[in-house]
Amino acid sequence: MKNCSSRPTVTLVGASVRAAAQSAKRANLKVVGFDLFGDSDCRAACDQFVLITPQEQPGFCDPLPRHDAVLSVANSLLLFVGGFSRDVCSLSSTLSPVFQSTVLHSTVPQSAAGSKQQDPHFLERLASAVGMKFPRTLPSDDASRRHVSERITSTGERWLCKDVSSSGGIHVRWVSDQQSTPLRQHSNSICYQQWIAGKRFGASYLSDGNESVMLGVCRSLHTRKHPFPFVYGGSLGPVSLTRQQTETLGRLGDTLVAMTALTGLFGIDVIVDAQENLWLLEINPRWTASSELIERDLIRRSILQQHESLIGSACKCQVPKICGEWRSPSLAELKRRLSHNNQVINPFVKKVVFARETGTLDRDALSQAETNGITCYDLPDHGAPITKGHPLCSLIGSTQSLCQGTSNMRLRNSVRLAQAAIR
Numbered sequence: 001m002k003n004c005s006s007r008p009t010v011t012l013v014g015a016s017v018r019a020a021a022q023s024a025k026r027a028n029l030k031v032v033g034f035d036l037f038g039d040s041d042c043r044a045a046c047d048q049f050v051l052i053t054p055q056e057q058p059g060f061c062d063p064l065p066r067h068d069a070v071l072s073v074a075n076s077l078l079l080f081v082g083g084f085s086r087d088v089c090s091l092s093s094t095l096s097p098v099f100q101s102t103v104l105h106s107t108v109p110q111s112a113a114g115s116k117q118q119d120p121h122f123l124e125r126l127a128s129a130v131g132m133k134f135p136r137t138l139p140s141d142d143a144s145r146r147h148v149s150e151r152i153t154s155t156g157e158r159w160l161c162k163d164v165s166s167s168g169g170i171h172v173r174w175v176s177d178q179q180s181t182p183l184r185q186h187s188n189s190i191c192y193q194q195w196i197a198g199k200r201f202g203a204s205y206l207s208d209g210n211e212s213v214m215l216g217v218c219r220s221l222h223t224r225k226h227p228f229p230f231v232y233g234g235s236l237g238p239v240s241l242t243r244q245q246t247e248t249l250g251r252l253g254d255t256l257v258a259m260t261a262l263t264g265l266f267g268i269d270v271i272v273d274a275q276e277n278l279w280l281l282e283i284n285p286r287w288t289a290s291s292e293l294i295e296r297d298l299i300r301r302s303i304l305q306q307h308e309s310l311i312g313s314a315c316k317c318q319v320p321k322i323c324g325e326w327r328s329p330s331l332a333e334l335k336r337r338l339s340h341n342n343q344v345i346n347p348f349v350k351k352v353v354f355a356r357e358t359g360t361l362d363r364d365a366l367s368q369a370e371t372n373g374i375t376c377y378d379l380p381d382h383g384a385p386i387t388k389g390h391p392l393c394s395l396i397g398s399t400q401s402l403c404q405g406t407s408n409m410r411l412r413n414s415v416r417l418a419q420a421a422i423r
Contacts, residue, residue, distance in 0.1 A: 008326070010315060013052075014082020015167070018042035018378055019292035020311055027312030027328050032076060039378045077315055077322070079264070081287035082167075117260065117283040118164045120191065126259065127280040130251045132270070134280050140190035148175055148192050158195040164282070165189040168232040168289070169222060198273035200281070202235065204294045205253040206310070208317040208331045209263040212253035213338065215310075216297060217241055218290040218347075220269065223354065225389060234351040234394070235290035238297050240344045241272070248278055256283065264314040265291060287311070292396075293348040301345075303337045304329070351395045351411060353418045358388045365421035366393065369414040373397045376418065386422050393418055 007030040012020050017035045022045045024031045033046035036053070043049045116122050120137035127134040138144035140161070148159045152175065163171035175192065200220040205212045218237025225231045241249070249270070256262060267288035271279040291310060298304040312328025320330075329337065353369075363382035370376055374397035386392060395414050399407040 008315075008323070009076035010311065011076045011078045012046075013078065013080050014286075016042070016082050016378065018045060020079070020081040020287045021045035023287075023292070023295055023309040023311040026307065027309040027326065028307050029312065029315075035082065037378070037380075040381050041377055041379050077319060079287070079311070079314070081311075117256075117262075117285055120193075122259075123280055123283070126252070126256060129255050130248055132248060132252065132278045132280050135196050136194040138192045140192060144192055152176070160193050160195050162191055162193050163189050164191060167284070169228060169230040171228065172230050173227050174229065196271045196273060196279050198271040198279070201239075201241070201270050201272060202237075202284075202288060202290050203249045203253070203268045203270065204288065204291055205266050205268070206313060206317060206331055206334060207253070207257045207263050207266065208320070209257065209261045211331065212257045213331060213335045214246075214250050214253055215334075215338075216294040216344070217246075217249065218293055220290070221351070223352075225354070232289060232352065233354075234349065235293055236349050237290060237293050237347045238344050239347055242276065245272065245276070245278055252280070264318045265310060267291070287314070290350070293350055296348050296396075297344075301341050301343075303334070303341060346398055349395075349397055349399050349407075349411060351415060353392045353395060353415050355386045355388050355390055355392045355422055356419045357422055359386055359422040360384065361386050361392075362421045362423050365423075366418055369393075369395065369417040369421070371414060371417075372410045373399075374411070374414045392422070 007028060009030040009032060010024050011032040011034070012024065013034045014020070015036050016039070017033045018039055018041055021031045021033050021042060025045050031046045031048075033042060033049045034052050035042060036051070038049065038051040120134075124134040124137075138148065151157045152159060159175040161173050161175050166172070174195075200222070201217050202220050203217045204215045206215060207213075216238030217240075218235040219239050220232070221234040221236060222230045223233035240246075249268070252268060256266075256268070262285055264285075265287050267284040267286075267290070269281040269284070271281060273279065287310075295304065295310045298310070304310070308328045310328075312323075312326055313330070313334060315323045316326050316328055317331055361380050361382060361384045363379070366376060366379070374395050376393045377396055378391070378394045380386065380393070395411070395418065397411075399411070
């Protein structure tokens with residue numbers, strides 16, 4: 001990170017860093033981005049960008065990053081902001097030493113399987129501490145498999161097979177589907193978990209390591225991509241929960257921080273069942289897929305002002321000695337502003353569009369999906385190859401309710417127009 005007279009540098013690493021890069025740019029930060037897609041709007045938000053390749057992809061080879069990007073990583077603040085499958089550090093051998101030795105501060109997490117925040121026993125204790133529930137979770141050994149099969153047969157319970165090192169619902173399947181789709185390797189990250197019927201929500205928080213503030217809650221939207229029934233398909237929010245649920249989620253964030261000293265932005269996924277019980281599912285210690293909807297709402301309500309952003313505030317919380325003079329509000333200031341304006345108004349909707357066929361992208365045709373206040377993001381280049389079933393783009397707009405007839409019809413129409421942009 002450079003001296004105070006020049007733009008500070010933040011390095012963002014994730015599967016997709018577009019939204020976080022745009023947040024950092026709003027705070028007038030210099031952005032070095034590393035992600036798996038290299039979408040055009042992501043590259044536009046970055047001062048320098050490097051495309052990386054996941055290790056689990058067949059034929060993996062380290063990328064050859066540009067020399068200027070490697071130099072820019074030095075003396076910067078390093079944030080991991082998006083979910084990688086398994087090891088987050090699917091980075092080139094050239095960059096790893098740079099990250100380890102020259103960054104001023106890093107949020108590099110442990111592998112998900114070994115992280116305390118993914119440990120079912122820890123999550124169960126955390127949930128119990130605030131009066132929440134946690135689904136019964138078992139290791140992926142033969143004894144557990146037999147027990148789960150017996151429960152399914154005798155009680156009709158439904159169970160999931162989950163890889164806790166994945167994100168976005170990838171590698172979460174029904175146990176009954178498991179035999180037809182082999183489990184991945186690294187079985188220490190695999191577990192069985194009882195399925196809880198209900199609505200899934202993601203709560204967003206900011207922490208300085210001592211206390212936290214809940215920034216908002218979004219409804220999680222999912223789609224089925226066989227054999228995975230719960231692939232992330234978008235978010236709706238922020239939305240209102242009951243007063244008791246909101247207070248419980250606030251205590252949940254504070255208790256987590258007290259137990260772990262977690263700093264920066266993080267998200268917690270929960271289920272609300274038919275009896276209005278809250279079930280803890282997982283912790284995401286980073287900028288999440290719904291963070292940009294929360295930030296848009298804070299900007300709309302003037303809680304975040306010009307040149308202020310959540311990435312800026314996260315940096316301020318994580319490295320106060322370095323980032324204390326940045327314009328984005330501190331945790332205490334955000335709390336103060338939220339206490340004077342906690343009214344949730346019309347939510348935003350984010351919808352991930354998946355390709356229905358293989359071909360190349362026609363960007364002019366894709367622009368036709370931008371109707372009725374809906375805008376396309378995560379944009380591949382014109383003529384880029386698109387694979388059936390893979391993400392094509394994201395649609396974001398403001399709507400009163402996804403379940404309201406006219407809003408839902410407008411969104412579906414935009415999805416169809418986007419999918420028709422493949423030639």
